[in-house]
Amino acid sequence: MVFLSAALLGLAGAAPVTFQATPQARAQTPFPVVVPQPRQAAYPAGTLPLAGLSVRVLGNAPELSWAARDLKTDWKTRLNRELGTASSGKIVVGTIVVGTVANAELAAKVKAAGLTAAGAEGYALLVDASGAYVVGADAKGAYYGTQTLRQLLTPQGLKFARISDAPALKQRVAMLYLDQYSKGVNDKLIPLLAELKYNSVLVMSNYVQWDVARAGGWAHPGGATKAEARRVAELSRSYGLEPIPLIETPGHAAWMFYGGKNRDLVQDPDSKEPYAYDTLNPETYTRVVFPVLKEAVETFGAKTVHIGHDEVRSRDRFPARENGKALGYPKLITGDTVKLHDYLKTLGAGTMMWHDSAFADAVVGTVPAALPKDIQVAYWNYDPGTDFPMLAQIKAAGFRTLGASWNEVGSAEGQAQAAAKAGIDGMIQTRWNGYFGNPSVWDGQADQGVAYVRAANAFWNPGARAVPNAEGLYRDLYQPTAFASAPGFTADLKAAANRSLADTDSKGWLQKGPDVDLSHLKTGLQKIGAYTFNVSGAVMTKGARGAVSDLPASITLEVNRRADAVAFLHTTGWASALPALNRENIGRYEITYADGSKVTQPIEYGRHIRAWTDTVNPSMVMAPGWVGQTKDGLDVNVPIFEWVNPKPGVTIRSITLISEGKAANPTLIGLTLIGGQ
Template sequence: AAPSLPNPSKPLPGKATPEAVIPLREGLFWRPYQEDHWGVEDGERVTLPWPSASRRERWVKGLQALLGQPVHLHPPPPRGVPLLVPQPQEVRWGEADLLLEPPPSVLLPEGVDARLVRAAQRFAEKAGAFCGGKLAVEVRRAGEGPLPSPSLRVETLERSLEPVPEEVQAFLRQRGEEAYWLLVRPQGVRLVGASAQGAFWGLQTLAQLLFLGPLEEAGLRGVEIRDWPSLAFRGLHLLADKTGATWHPVLIERVLAPLKMNAIVLEVGDTRWAFRPEIAPDWAIEPEELRRIAEIAREHFIEVIPLLPTLGHCHWMFRTPHLLDLAEDPEQPYAYRVGDERTYAFIESILEEVLALFRPRYVHLGHDEFTHRGRFPYRSAAQGLSVAEWFRRDIERLYGFLKGRGVRMMLWADMLLRPGEANDAAHGGPPANTASVRSSLPRDIVLCDWHYRPAPTYPSVGLLSREGFQVLGCAWFEPLNVEAMARSVAEAGAWGLLQTTWTGYGLNHRALYHHYHQLQAYVLAAEYAWSVGQPPLPLLPYDPGDLLAQCLQEEWLRPHRRSGVCVDLAPLCNVRLQGGPFEAQGVGLRGVPTGEVRLGRWLFHIAEHPQE
């Protein structure tokens, strides 16, 4: 152990700090974000958050003694450049900013998506909090008189107030409907999305450009941004319970939408279903609350995909004794009874409710690890079918049910992978050999390929993609896992990234206190799904846990004004800090600016003459 090296607990929300990038040598490794260790390791170096300058020297000395190598600090980003998360693809900072005093109007073209108008109104409220005024939001007909200057114009390719430059049109069409172009100058703002969704993402970036100057003047940083997502699907897997009625809307409004996530895979087994309400646990969510979550998500251009665990992980069916006759192994109720028609009558009735609530394009039906607990087959063993055949028949039955209603099926992929085809989570080998089913599956099934062990690459994503499946790479909380999975998805040309949450069932708002290391990975997933590989993990200019806390507390994009009075301290001064013994000790103030200046959050008037 390094001498005097503290061993703090898992990271909690705090202040952003510099980082030390430390080379690793053989035999030394760090386990990131666990109970007793901290840091981010990529196989060659580890990045540690440094809490304070007072401890830094002691820690650096200890680590240098341990490693026998120098330790280099990675400085925080330069001042004056706002933090943009996720990092845009192309950014050119301008030399001049747009001041919001007096507050300009926000203009949108007639006929634009109503959700975009409401998003512009929310942006106007946020900007008004910065400038202390009110930004009017106006919907105008194209060509209806001259446009005021300055103004903030929010447009799409199909609906614009003035013609969009041809080269911008070409860029937006090339990059797809989630792309946007943003130009901020002293004369105003022009935001054009390839679609309403693209313009919505542009508004999230525009909000991150708000600033307060040294004299509390409000403005938007001058910039030109051309931006688009690396991955088409950028999703978060969540568990629904009765706290989700308040918790999930907070996540959507404060985290997922600002960070440009466009999908939620919502696990809904623990719902008080109208068909069989008696099987619901105390923490079950109500169906109408699920409907409201889906509506809030749609308002923010986020698609909700319901996940109903089937075949395995069917705890939601057996939390009460009412359905134990449908358990394959009644002594360990985990998988449902595949040889009983009553099972499918029940599942299909629940699915009818799911489809009515969400009106989804996709439904995720689980099917992972179904042989991991209990005996399978047991009650159905007398029918003489193999595990792989029961697996194939179950998928075929539920696929046909969804297909007949115009809905596509999603499945976890672990039982379809053989050992050697993936680094981990390849559960389809002997003795059950369920991976043999893969070749016969319809290619319009979406496979969610989950791997949680950090690795440089995840080859099964490319394997399944080459076989014709639409594939989502699924990561968990390890930072390297998230970054490498996003990169593997991009290299394979797969659909996207699904960030999973496994915090236990029931009252999942407690995850803020007990599983924060999982939640802070949401920020990393948003970052690397939008802009794969950028910035590299060791050079990430923020702490994801800090940023998540700021988002949840609405501190990230909030103006920090302080009310108060100015106090004249001149009559109390009795020591001159310029010249004399203080300056000789290196603490003189000769370099401090004079006049009215703001240092941190405090306003000072500093005399211009040393004798004062």
């Protein structure tokens, strides 16, 4: 392949681009596997056609009506059609039937098929030419079986399946946040978590605008209202998710000191940013903590409240006051825990807490023995691996036990295996993106949202295979779209390409040789993610590194076509010098129209683009693209950014890629026009 030099491009002006029509410029298709992976499943060849299908619920449990609701939602969202409700109470061929083994006819159907619906939240699922049958061991099982059925939906119908399934872990908890952005985010996350078969949500509630906080002047303006907290609790329950409010005590307690209030209750009087409260001051409880717990129980209808108790001594002195020093930390933390537990018990609520205030090496010999054994203890460890002896240790001490994982690949997967082996209650998938950072679960720290997918797979079935393209599934469940194709045109960028993807002679790609190049990204017409691209080489711009310092700062492509949107398969040779959350502006696309007008699309690192070696996606503004490895085994990827054209009726004359010349240099590998002509 012959590539045009920077000088030639500069002299010749815009590089000519050849376009080829494609019926699937963008095509949204069903995810190829069921997540969580069922523990026993077979998928015979065949599909139950959509024509004439309706749903019939046999039973009165609310979970069964939720199941029908979710199916109807999918029919509307994915297929743009209605799923009717069958009027007869009997099983009729060619329908979707949802019920439990309490129905003798359904129990017989399951038995005749050689399937099993057993165990709490277990279900059997049969899809064949006669219809689709979701049969729960209980009503929750029928609901979870319906979540599996939803993932068998295609534009042609429901894929045949024979499944016997039940969860390995009985508690499967995902963490949510309440802040001023709650509604826009949690209304998407709650149905997503239900489809992934979580059954509880741990809801960070420190900064809810409790009545006592508003009256005392320490309610944070960024916190959610009580009405929003109540709404989230009710919405969660309507999707089978039991809400557990989390009020962090006695550390991480900056919420009670907001606006300089309650400073007389701080643990360390010398603290400039109060972190923990004084456990020996009765007003800590009567003025602040007990009223908040009472409001939380009432607002959520909470059966359990998580009282925090992690990292109590990680910032300020604890104990710091002389009376506390005289008693010592073990007695202080024991007294606080028992006090909160006993108060919650008077409200009819149980207590959950993190492990480290009671099971750290310095106190494990004294504190656990002094705590009530009906407290549920959650052990957090965010490292990948499968060896977590503390789970068994906490259980052996007499406490109901949960594990807790975070976002690193292998964290949830490994600890779920350890949890199943230890025979504990279940797992919590945590999310730590700041008290007022809800939107970042989509744009900013989206990798923490992707972890919901991987964790759900492991919590239900610790022996499950890794989820392929968990990023893509998260993106699709958070923002579901119709199964549909959009025609368009793929661009052949050969005339503009100035670097080959293969670097056989240390003159291509990044000039590092054949072991560190993009040669595994094949050239030619191909589907990458949801898009079709024609890959021929790299249109690489100037950057700060020596290997690209002599490349052009801008490259213009002739287009002369209309489009509804443009998909850019692009990356950078190196990462930004700043963290991805800084969203460094590294360049821009300048779109020039035939009428002489222009539109500029900034290219922000971590939002619109990232380096080929940066495989953690912090923003779902980027769609999943190509993933692979170099010859020496380095994981690499090329994401996709879809730009929506604000002037689809006007011909695009040209698109110019412009670099700011920073460490991260924009590099275009594929371009596809969606719609237009």
